[in-house]
Amino acid sequence: MPHSPLRFGVNYTPSQGWFHHWLDFDLDAVRADLDSIAGLGLDHIRVFPLWPLFQPNRTLIRPRAVEQLVQLADAAAERGLDVNVDGLQGHLSSFDFLPAWTQTWHRRNIFTDPDVVEGQAEYLRTLAAALADRPNFLGMTLGNEINQFSGPPHPDPDPITPEQASRWLRTLLDACEEGAPGRLHLHAEYDAAWYQDDHAFTPAHAARIGAVTAVHSWVFNGTAQRHGRTGTATEHHAAYLIELSKAWATDPHRPVWLQEVGAPAPLVPAEHAAAFTEATVANALDCEDVWGVTWWCSHDVSRSLADFPELEYSLGLLTNDRQVKPAGEAIAGIVADRRGTEYRPEPRTTALVVDTGDDDTAPRRSTCAPGGAFFEAFARLTADGARPTAVLASQVGNQEHLAARGITDVLTPDQVR
Template sequence: MPHPATAQKLRFGANYTPTQGWFHHWLDFDLDAVRADLDSIAQLGLDHIRVFPLWPLFQPNRTLIRPRAVEQLVALADAAAERGLDVNVDGLQGHLSSFDFLPAWTRTWHRRNLFTDPDVVAGQEAYLRTLAAALADRPNFLGMTVGNEVNQFSYDPHPDPDRISPEQAARWLERMLAACEAGAPGRLHLHAEYDAAWYQDGHPFTPAQAARLGGATAVHSWVFNGTAQRHGRTGTATEHHAAYLIELARAWHTDPHRPVWLQEVGAPAPHIPAEHAARFTEATVANALDCAHVWGVTWWCSHDVSRGLADFPELEYSLGLLTVDRAVKPAGKAIAGIVEEWRGREHRPAPRTTALVLDTDPVTAPDRSVCAPGGAFFEAWAALTAQGVRPAVVLAAYAHDKEHLAARGITATVTPEEVV
């Protein structure tokens, strides 16, 4: 009898970036424009979207969660349902495309730690619970993501971080996930960090938290993090970066069947030039789907950002599968082709029988930089992959655990030092 994670069909979706006003569209919410956007997403064959309320607009005061904003979120979810699209909602925005969106009641004169102040945490719980409860009766509501890469507020290089310990990060995550569950019991609630959780020494949000808290492990794969700069646009490490993060995440899983959601991945120019975006998209998704227990792939993002909006990093303007005019781009055609290829197929990749051993503490992982681009472990995994090995990752603590290895189909291990 297959585990439910293996029996579930692959999911393909997009992070929804509205064509009118970007995420500022909540200020001038136009349901007809949203419907037109969703039509263009559905035409690619996608089955879900990830949606981003702007936290300061939805909860401008700690004790005011705007009913009208919540109604608009529900209207968006209902419009998605009419087009066969399921919806995941990120609650605490938080951070999007280089901009921070934090309520005034957490900053400057009201400066309080986002993760430890009792009043702030209680306000966050109320907000997440309210959004989840508003959607709990919608069949197309997948569940909540606590927030988008909220971990960036906790440590360097953020210019004004709210510093916490790993223990405080874990307590905060547990409370936020519990609030989501209280609002919408039984849905897929999870949290999502940017790759500092996997790559940065001393970062308070840890791989163990990502891999063990919530209903799935989310990974966000961006090759502008040094991967493409070091290995080039067609390098093995570049085209397998998403697969590497999935396998790295699985090393920390205590449930070998736990799903991994490739929740963000995109083709950022100039690291991936526009004329090569389709190839990168096809290679990245194919390599990611060569990993076991992948829940799905959610591309960043649905539509380009209008050049009429100022001050975005250059790469953010052109990440869409579709243009601002809703025309399909080469990466969009590639995704549509992938969706068609997988229609009706089961996702059962062959086991990765050889695992690269990562020697780090299984809870705190103090020396994560070895896993980052340029690090000894990262480069060894890329070298093995270039040799056609299809490496998994196993923590040194489990490298001699026969039951753990058997559950994952691992029959051989190799250390980074042994990689030629």
């Protein structure tokens, strides 16, 4: 069944100072940014406090920083924008932001050390409680792709097991719920959770823990390199992740939030960003149970800031001086066309069997990655117009599960030619 209303938003990247704007918080500049976002017709933003600035000591959560976050949320409300807050930043655009009390002389595993986890819980609980009475507060995301700290390719990882990852997720989501009961609290990982065999954060975690499943779709992960800018697998990558996530969901209609998706240059050149945006969103909205689409990102990163990967400078829907770019025009057009229409895609009746071994730990999940047997078979079916979804091998004989999802035809990857 559809989960309505379908939401369209953007990950808010401040035009002045990027996320370092928290150091010199300027509410007027924030308001101007939010005006430009609201002008695209969007209804929500995802916001990123920098963890070391908000909690510089394990027992110090700066009241002034929390107050500024609330001011930002109130400014968003004035412009009709709801707010989701990512707490543990964590990692953003190739930079890590971890507080000193977890590093060097105080080096502790951020997922398993009891004092660190207690400090994280108090921090998330405090942010959630500060916003709990705001009607436009959607809820908390634990952090931005914080799973990247749990193993390779991070240069200094905090290794954990899937069981430890599960405990960490549940502990911190409970803290968010204590701070703001009944809101949409979730966690979000980058695609190693779906594609990397030995990664501690698993598809089962993503699809079974938290209020919704979040997927982050980036075609620079080998998809666009292998299939090209207009390849079926590239333009359908977001839709693929949405459908892949459903294989592990125990709720047949669990909402899925496409929480990050963008048009990365040079794989998607600037002159093709609008077309890629239109195709990606259209294909994602051909999936059932989509909670919403939140584009990365609102504003370009200023060229005055050094050392970002080149693609990070140009991902905005708006320029650094708040001018709408072609991708922004495309998103605004999609929002305008969808306004007042019902979101009700047809069920996907053909399911491709995904076999990653044990369902909980998915030891063979690289089959789902670009170049993997499942990924490539899914792309071939999609190119043939089959509109596939995914089903776990363990569920193929479960007629109740198949019926609840509307699946009438099941194929294995080796049956796809």
